[in-house]
Amino acid sequence: MPKITVKDMTGKEVGTLDLSEAVFGIEPNVSVMHDVVKNQLANRRQGTQSALTRSEVSGGGKKPWRQKGTGHARQGSTRAPQWTHGGIVFAPKPRDYSYTLNKKVRRLAMKSALSSKVKDDQMIVLDSLPLETYRTKTVADMLKALGADKHVLLVLPENDKTVIASARNIPGVKTALTNTLNVYDILNADKFIIVKDAVAQIEEVYA
Numbered sequence: 001m002p003k004i005t006v007k008d009m010t011g012k013e014v015g016t017l018d019l020s021e022a023v024f025g026i027e028p029n030v031s032v033m034h035d036v037v038k039n040q041l042a043n044r045r046q047g048t049q050s051a052l053t054r055s056e057v058s059g060g061g062k063k064p065w066r067q068k069g070t071g072h073a074r075q076g077s078t079r080a081p082q083w084t085h086g087g088i089v090f091a092p093k094p095r096d097y098s099y100t101l102n103k104k105v106r107r108l109a110m111k112s113a114l115s116s117k118v119k120d121d122q123m124i125v126l127d128s129l130p131l132e133t134y135r136t137k138t139v140a141d142m143l144k145a146l147g148a149d150k151h152v153l154l155v156l157p158e159n160d161k162t163v164i165a166s167a168r169n170i171p172g173v174k175t176a177l178t179n180t181l182n183v184y185d186i187l188n189a190d191k192f193i194i195v196k197d198a199v200a201q202i203e204e205v206y207a
Contacts, residue, residue, distance in 0.1 A: 001025065002118055006125045006196060009138075011145035014127050017196065019118065020203040028112040028119065036101060036109035036183045045097040054079050054087030106183075111206055113186040124148065124193045131162045139166045143173070146193065153189035155181060157197035178202055 002025045006015045019025065054060070060079030067074050081089045117123040124146055131138060143152060152173045156163060164175045176185060178201040186192060194202075 004118065004123065004125050006127050007146065008127050009129065009142045009145070011142075011147070017125055017199065019199070020207045023111050023203050023206045024114050024118045024123075026111055026115045028116040029108055030112075032105055032109045033112050033116075033183055033187065036106055037187065039099065039101050040182060040184045043098040047095045047097050049092045050094055051088040051091035053091045054081060056091075057085065057087045059085070107206060109183045110181070110186075113183045114202070114206075117186065117192040122190065122192055124191060125199060126193060126195045128197075129156070129160070129163055129195050131160070131166055134162055134165050136166050136169050139163070139173075140170055143170070143193075146191070148191035148193060150190040151188060152191045152193060153185050155192070155194040155198050157195050157201055178205070 001021050002019045003016050004019055004024075005013050006017050008014050054077070057079045060077040062078075064075045064078050065072060077083075079086045081087055114123075129142075143149065150172055154163075154167060154173060154175045156175060156177055159177060167173045167175050174185060174189070176182075178198050181202070
């Protein structure tokens with residue numbers, strides 16, 4: 001069973017926490033994590049790109065010149081793809097890029113991502129995160145004390161508007177709840193900071 005140090009907001013060690021072997025101690029499956037990240041990015045695509053084919057471009061009704069005897073190549077329309085202002089060959093059209101993955105695959109990818117953060121020593125467990133007022137400097141000082149100065153994912157056990165608003169203006173910091181956590185955000189973060197109560201919630205769902 002993996003163990004991890006619990007810290008407070010000043011970066012001081014205040015105890016240790018036993019993590020679930022089934023969630024934070026498995027061998028990360030890189031292939032599955034890649035499939036899930038690819039799926040998430042595909043599902044985010046708007047798919048609104050569009051261009052006009054030769055049948056949709058205005059004009060081009062009249063034949064440019066007669067079929068034979070001019071010395072030119074035969075042409076039926078000035079809106080053919082090789083003409084300026086002509087239509088686009090195989091023009092992109094609005095489409096849905098989203099697709100689904102099996103639930104077992106998504107669960108395995110989540111556990112692999114969490115385990116990879118523990119394995120790479122990029123996970124930090126906070127004892128608590130009490131903020132009484134909106135203050136960005138408090139969160140910034142906490143991140144500095146914890147050595148998290150790049151891309152940070154801060155996971156909360158519940159919707160704390162004070163913490164979320166205080167962290168919003170810090171570059172590279174993203175907040176998430178246990179029910180909005182996803183594989184892409186976990187892997188994209190250099191430091192994965194999670195409140196102790198949120199660890200218990202994750203283990204309850206994925207163990």
